[in-house]
Amino acid sequence: MLAGEHPSPLAGGQLNAQPGIVLCMTSPSRTADRAPNIVLITTDQHHWKAMGTRTPILQTPHLDRLAAEGVTVDRAYCPNPLCTPSRASILTGQYPSSHGAWTLGTKLDESATTVAGLLSAAGYRTSLIGKAHLQPLASVPGQTSIETPEHFRDWDLWRSFHGPFYGFDHIEITRNHADEQWVGAHYALWMQEQGLTDWPRYFRNTDGSGGRLHRWDLPAEYHYTRWTGDRTLAMIDDAVTTERPFFTWASFHDPHPPYLVPEPYASMYDPADCEPGELVPGELDQMHPWFAETQKDDPDFSRWFETPYATHGFNRQVIDKDTMRQHLAIYYGMISFIDDQVGRILDSLDQRGLTDNTLVVFTTDHGHFLGAHGLTAKGPFHYEDLIRIPFLARFPPQIPAGSATESITSLIDLAPTFLAAAGQPTPGAMQGVDQLRAWSGGAPARDHAVVENRFQPSRVHIRSYVDDRYKITIYRGDDHVEVFDLQQDPDELHNLAKDPAHADLIAHLSHRFLDAELQREASNQVRISHA
Secondary structure, eight states, X not given: OOTTOOSBXXXXXXXXXXXXXXXXXOOHHHHHHHOOEEEEEEESSOOTTOSTTTOTTSOOHHHHHHHHHSEXXXXXXXXXXXXXXXXXXXXXXXXXXXXXXXXXXXXXXXXXXXXXXXXXXXXXXXXXXEOOOOSOSSOXXXXXXXXXXXXXXXXXXXXXXXXXXXXXXXXXXXXXXTTOTTOOHHHHHHHHHTXXXXXXXXXXXXXXXXXXXXXXXXXXXXXXHHHHHHHXXXXXXXXXXXXXXXXXXXXXXXXXXXXXXXXXXXXXXXXXXXXXXXXXXXXXXXXXXXXXXXXXXXXXXXXXXXXXXXXXXXXXXXXXXXXXXXXXXXXXXXXXXXXXXXXXXXXXXXXXXXXXXXXXXXXXXXXXEESGGGOEEOSSOOSHHHHEEOOEEEOTTTSOTTEEEOOOEEGGGHHHHHHHHTXXXXXXXXXXXXXXXXXXXXXXXXXXXXXXXXXXXXXXXXEEEEOSSEEEEEETTOOOEEEEETTTOTTOOOOGGGOGGGHHHXXXXXXXHHHHHHHTXXXXXXXXXOO
């Protein structure tokens, strides 16, 4: 434990305790002799095509290197296209409907069993650097949060608190995207320590005013992307010093909007060379009514609201193409900035002789709309742009270099896969599956993915089932259905559910969907007797 670490001041206890789980414990020294290190690198709101291997204009040489030295998982999906639910699923191996953090503004319970806590109990040094977003921006009785504005500039708190936190032995976090006013915590202290004593002037006022667009005057060496890279390297060094295997999550905040990045990344891409997606005339006529509402001058989403909290995407989304090109150029610059830090992490593993014994996974929490279907950012719109995610994995002892697989993977599979790689059992309550054999060229570990999305408890509540060819999406309390043939119609322009000729297909997919719902039930209990 590093100096100053102590239990969370809000949780009232050790956040890495794993209630109800019985494990075969291994001593740290014996684990270190055989267990691989695990490095999870994530971005935030990253379109699945936004890598140099898929979009040649993008300069991502280090992600390209990771793909060349490992596997590209072509069909990876998030379990929910929102930050908190998806990130909680990464840690718990469960769907949001099971772990309870079902949308933004909810919280993952501190007592949750997490892969970080299980690995820590098995002798791993566990750390999280960057974005957490496992708790909301406000506290209420019975649902406290450390990720709130009043806490984020409590300097005494952040100087002394580094964990444990959801099973991580050590954390360093902040909450903001770009120049948002939620900046603070460990990142702000780091800026101060680096000599940027006037750091508040680069960020918005506490009321949210004073925002910037595209070119940020904050020097790149003080940016949170650089901070996440720096502190991830420090965590690797710390684990090496203690001679323990490590699980480190490098959680980058970008390329999540606002579209803002420092030089040289702000000028790296010419907007004229960036091609955003477009709305095809008439395509939204086949979709749920709230899709078309996004294209109106004065949209009305009131019929779908039942709480005072906003639903992402429920706004007018018409943006002229020149503006979209400018946004896209900055979005790409943000990715290239992250790519440079990925390169530093990979180089660090090489220099320390750790590459051959380290499983590295790169992915994101969910996708992003870049103009396709007339949409931008995120919302209750289950096109592939939003629910499909970039995914790379490298593990030299098992994963063939330069390989690719279309074996379907979900983010809920990360926890079971990491535990299996570490030689640890998977708790029965986890709903994901071990993917390491599939990533290594073996048989698929799953034949479908399920994606949940619940903004409002009953009125904005949708769910999708995706298999090797088709996707079906249903809407709670509504007879609207969407079915796409992803092989014949990869751009998702023709909703087959509107064609009576496909009634048999819809019935077949509905049965498969229901079967998938039955399959994903999990339990902490193992039956040991007839009564």
